[in-house]
Amino acid sequence: MGVAPPNLLDRRLLFVTGKGGVGKTTIAAALATLAAEQGRRTLVCEVDAKGNLGEFVGSSNLKFQPREVHPGLFAMHMETEESLKEYLRLQLRVPLLSRLGPLARTFDFVATAAPGVKEILTIGKLAYEVRERNYDLVIVDASATGHVVGELASPVAMSELVRVGVVRQQTDWMIEILQDPATTGVVIVTTPEEMPVNETLDLMGRLDAETDIDIAAVIANRVLPELFNRGEEETFEQLDQPEARATLAEVVGEGGPDVIDAARLAVSLRRASATHLTTLRSKLPANLSLVYVPYQFTRTHGMRTTRIVAEHLAQEVL
Amino acid sequence: MARKPVPIVGIEQLAAAKEVLISTGSGGVGKTTTAAAIGAMAAAQLGGKVLVLTVDPARRLANALGLARFGNTETRVSSEAFEEAGVEPRGELWVAMLDTKQSWDDLIRQHAPDAATRDAILANPLYKNITGKFIQGHDYVAMERLYEIHQSGRYDLIVVDTPPTRNAIDFLDAPDRMADFFSSRLLRWLIAPYRSRVIGLASKPFYSVADRVLGSQFLSDIAEFFILFQSMYDGFVERARAVTALLEGPNTTFVVVATLEAAPAREAEFFMRLLDQRDLPLGALVLNKVLPGELLSEEGAAAAHRILAGPSDVAASLRQALPDLEPEAIDHLDRVLVEISENFVNYQIVAKRENEQRAELSRHAAVVASVPVLDRDVADLSGLLRIGEHLWR
Numbered sequence: 001m002g003v004a005p006p007n008l009l010d011r012r013l014l015f016v017t018g019k020g021g022v023g024k025t026t027i028a029a030a031l032a033t034l035a036a037e038q039g040r041r042t043l044v045c046e047v048d049a050k051g052n053l054g055e056f057v058g059s060s061n062l063k064f065q066p067r068e069v070h071p072g073l074f075a076m077h078m079e080t081e082e083s084l085k086e087y088l089r090l091q092l093r094v095p096l097l098s099r100l101g102p103l104a105r106t107f108d109f110v111a112t113a114a115p116g117v118k119e120i121l122t123i124g125k126l127a128y129e130v131r132e133r134n135y136d137l138v139i140v141d142a143s144a145t146g147h148v149v150g151e152l153a154s155p156v157a158m159s160e161l162v163r164v165g166v167v168r169q170q171t172d173w174m175i176e177i178l179q180d181p182a183t184t185g186v187v188i189v190t191t192p193e194e195m196p197v198n199e200t201l202d203l204m205g206r207l208d209a210e211t212d213i214d215i216a217a218v219i220a221n222r223v224l225p226e227l228f229n230r231g232e233e234e235t236f237e238q239l240d241q242p243e244a245r246a247t248l249a250e251v252v253g254e255g256g257p258d259v260i261d262a263a264r265l266a267v268s269l270r271r272a273s274a275t276h277l278t279t280l281r282s283k284l285p286a287n288l289s290l291v292y293v294p295y296q297f298t299r300t301h302g303m304r305t306t307r308i309v310a311e312h313l314a315q316e317v318l
Numbered sequence: 319m320a321r322k323p324v325p326i327v328g329i330e331q332l333a334a335a336k337e338v339l340i341s342t343g344s345g346g347v348g349k350t351t352t353a354a355a356i357g358a359m360a361a362a363q364l365g366g367k368v369l370v371l372t373v374d375p376a377r378r379l380a381n382a383l384g385l386a387r388f389g390n391t392e393t394r395v396s397s398e399a400f401e402e403a404g405v406e407p408r409g410e411l412w413v414a415m416l417d418t419k420q421s422w423d424d425l426i427r428q429h430a431p432d433a434a435t436r437d438a439i440l441a442n443p444l445y446k447n448i449t450g451k452f453i454q455g456h457d458y459v460a461m462e463r464l465y466e467i468h469q470s471g472r473y474d475l476i477v478v479d480t481p482p483t484r485n486a487i488d489f490l491d492a493p494d495r496m497a498d499f500f501s502s503r504l505l506r507w508l509i510a511p512y513r514s515r516v517i518g519l520a521s522k523p524f525y526s527v528a529d530r531v532l533g534s535q536f537l538s539d540i541a542e543f544f545i546l547f548q549s550m551y552d553g554f555v556e557r558a559r560a561v562t563a564l565l566e567g568p569n570t571t572f573v574v575v576a577t578l579e580a581a582p583a584r585e586a587e588f589f590m591r592l593l594d595q596r597d598l599p600l601g602a603l604v605l606n607k608v609l610p611g612e613l614l615s616e617e618g619a620a621a622a623h624r625i626l627a628g629p630s631d632v633a634a635s636l637r638q639a640l641p642d643l644e645p646e647a648i649d650h651l652d653r654v655l656v657e658i659s660e661n662f663v664n665y666q667i668v669a670k671r672e673n674e675q676r677a678e679l680s681r682h683a684a685v686v687a688s689v690p691v692l693d694r695d696v697a698d699l700s701g702l703l704r705i706g707e708h709l710w711r
Contacts, residue, residue, distance in 0.1 A: 020345020
């Protein structure tokens, strides 16, 4: 077992997860973009069937077969059936897929019937890329908090269900890769809101209780900027008095008070989010890095967002 | 003079007319809160017995309803909680959370032909795994539970919040998929050798590969599971069909919940199109966390740009007109003016983007309700009812 490297991107396998809607995909794409720009051969893989990673790495229609979307950055979409075929071909040296017709047709049933099969084919494929050193870094745009624990725990769960056979041998090396903090880490993305913060803390508890996988970092996304420092806030309070508001309207036009109201809204939204960030920080282990990514006013979607977030992450201690 | 015809009013009317209201949308958009707010308003104003059935074990929601917690059993929200909110409810508000494992167990107990089968299923390792982690199973059992409660006739209105799947339509297909699953010939083929014990496993290439891959213990666990489930086949398929009929029936309507951010909005649009294709009724679109309309003000933008063009001039004019400003305030005045103006411009960009998004989404829905962005989380029933007021408008 190794020791976690100080730089997040020096690990080999990162699972990016978080509550739905917090910007997992943005962060996964930004981390991958950054890693590739720093010279790492990087694979980013989306697990969600209806994910939109492609839009965040500037490539439409990702497939199971990784595609180089930027120099050194490869992107793929997980398809468990393809993963199964590849696995049978590589691991079991079963070349004649035609003879396995029934297996392919029955795949959906077996996968649905035996929970863990889909998960292990996902995890297995990713761990395989790490084991074979096909990439310096594999970043996974993983499932949301509700399902990611099941995914990450699947090799152990499978090894308990399947006592013998090839699968059993396979789960052993997967577990070794997953449980080594020098190799593998989970990145939890949250936003400074109540439910995402609660789910982050719950997820940390569950990962700790149900897996032996290291949590590498927590990333707070869409953090609103602090508008004023202390002295400025008092000035703003004086500006937000009836007489001052009326005067501002005289000086800059009738929209002056709208500008003040917008600032009032920004201050109160920021204050609410700060409370949740304080809760989060206070409940995280002191040695776990908490990275803030500011809210993007101009763009919240697409390759442009990925680039802005990557530039920001580059400045953080990663 | 004749009275004007009463316009179609929206969610209040839906709550009055329908028996099942399904709140759906992608994760994090406020589905659960919306469902609870609709339920609370219906109980408070329309009367009758209202159940909010949620899949989200949100402690905050429980606390907001004055409950320490609530689980799989239906729990009534006390009338004291309403009194504290200054409301005398006309009806009763009940809540229940969907516990997947518990609901599956109940289902098995109900459908198992005999005690031996029941116990064998409950003890099967695959079954245990399925009920804990099986995502589609989650969808199915949510709809099954809804059906069971609806059939019982215990409530006037059931407001359901759908499971947080990425694909918000999965739950709609769940009953059909479950039926297909159990009626499949392939499935019978798969378990045939275990049934007859006549065909040697190793004699078939498929089984020999499967055996090498998975081991025979695992295969026989799978087979046992399916053989046991086959005994409940008729009951399950019949139920699945009935659940689908309820979802498609005239007493059910859908409320699509979204925020005006790109991803949830797209998911909502996709779902609304899908409802349309399937001839399912879209009752209303609920937009959460909407920025106030004042941010779109042209005058505001003009003022902000005027300040940014010459902040010190504006500050000087203000100082002259406002001799009472404290000296310290004067020191910061330039800076504060620039900050609030940049802030306005920033928020206006977001508000415009949201407005465009809203225009695109609104094309799909006859009823659109907006809930403004709140700087406080919903902490009690009065908070829920405040949201409800926005929905009722």
